[in-house]
Amino acid sequence: MPKTGQRRRGSYAKGVAKREEILTAALEVIAREGYRGASVKELAAAVGLSQAGLLHYFDSKEELFTEILRKRDELDLAHFGTLDATSADIDEVRAGYLHVVRHNSEVPGVVELFSRLSVEAVDPQHPAHRFFVERGATLRTIFGDVVRRSQAAGRLTGAIDADTLARIVQAVADGLQLQWMLEPDVDMAGTVDALFRALTGEPAGEGLREEEDDD
Amino acid sequence: MPKTGQRRRGSYAKGVAKREEILTAALEVIAREGYRGASVKELAAAVGLSQAGLLHYFDSKEELFTEILRKRDELDLAHFGTLDATSADIDEVRAGYLHVVRHNSEVPGVVELFSRLSVEAVDPQHPAHRFFVERGATLRTIFGDVVRRSQAAGRLTGAIDADTLARIVQAVADGLQLQWMLEPDVDMAGTVDALFRALTGEPAGEGLREEEDDD
DNA sequence: GTCTATATGTTGATAGAC
C-alpha cells in the first residue's frame, strides 16, 4: 500500500488530501454555524458536495463525525501541544489547557458535537468508542505526569493522588461544557482556572492572565 | 379543575396515579435492563402498554423521558434529601451525595438516559431544558450553601469561591459519568470522595466509609 | 383508557449513470 507522500497512483494521495480538506471545512462550518442537528446531507451541502459525494470518503456518518473530532484535536494540539509533555511544568500545561478551553467557548457547535458523540460512543461497538477511550487516556497521562512532578516539587497539594487528580481535571472540563451549553453565561475558563488556583495554593483572585485568541 | 386528592371525576386522580406508576415502572426497567436505544415503543412494551397507549399520558417522547428523570430525582431525594439543606453540615451533604453517586453506579441505563437528555436539552426549545437548568441551580445552591458554612467554620479551604466550588463539584460528577460510561472500571464514588478529601484537608487514604446500598 | 392502523417525516446508505 502506498504510504503518505508517495506518488504512485495519485488517486490515493488525492483522496487523502481531499479527506483532510473535507474535515477541515466541516469543522469550520460547525465552528461558525453551530451544530444544528447536523445531518450528513447538511454537512455535505456546507462543504460543497452531495450527501452521496461526501459519504464516498467515509464509511458512515459516525466515522465522519469521529474524524472531524480527530481533526479538531489535531488542530488544537498545534497550540496545546507546543509543549513537551514529559518536561513541561504545571504553569505551561495550565496555560495551554486554558487556551483550549477559551477557544472552545467560541465554538459551541464543536463542543456540542463532542458532547453528543461522547455519549453515543459509550457503546463499545460505536466507531468513536476507541477514539474517546484513547483520547481520555492521553489527556490524563499528560495531566497525571505534570501533577506528579509538581507534587514532588511541592508546588501542588499532595492530598490527592496524581492520577485521580488528572481524572478530576478532565471531568471538570467535560462537566463544565454541559453546564455551559445549557447556560452560555457559565465561565468555563474562569472556573477551570479557579480550580488550578486552589490546587496550587495560589491566593484567591490571582489567576492566569487571559491570552489573545487567534482565529 | 380538580385538585390532587379530590374525588370528583375519579378519572383525573386515576390518570395522575397511573402516570406516576408508569414513570416508576419505566425507571425500574431502565435501571434493570439498561438504556438500549429506548424507543417509546420499547418502553411501552416494558410497562405493559402499546406505544399509543403510553403516549396517551405524555405529550411526547421528550416529555416522557424528562418526567422519568424527574421521578428519579424524586426517589433519590428520599435519601439525599433526608437532610435539611439549610443547616446540614458538609459531612452530611458529602455522605448523601456519595450515596447517590454509588447508587448511580448500579444503574448505568439511568445514567445514560440522563447524559443523553442533558445534551439534547441544550436547545432552549427542548422540553427538558428548563428541568436541567433548574436542577443544576438547585444542586449548586445546596452545595454552595454548605460550602459557605464550612468555609466560615474553617473546615474547608477558602482558596476558592463557594459558588465556583459548587459548580466544580457538579461538573466533576457529570464528567465522571461520561468517563465511567465509556470505561465502567472508573470509580466514580472514590474519585468524588477523593476530591472532598482534598478540599477538607483530610489526610489521604481516609475517605468516608462505604454504606450499604438498598435495592 | 387503550389498542390497531397509519400518516408523515427523516435519515443514512446504496446503485448506477456520467
Added chain:
DNA sequence: GTCTATCAACATATAGAC
C-alpha cells in the same frame, strides 16, 4: 469522483375503533 435517484428502516405522532 461525483451526482441523481431510490431504498429501507424507523420512530413519533395521530385518527379512529372498541
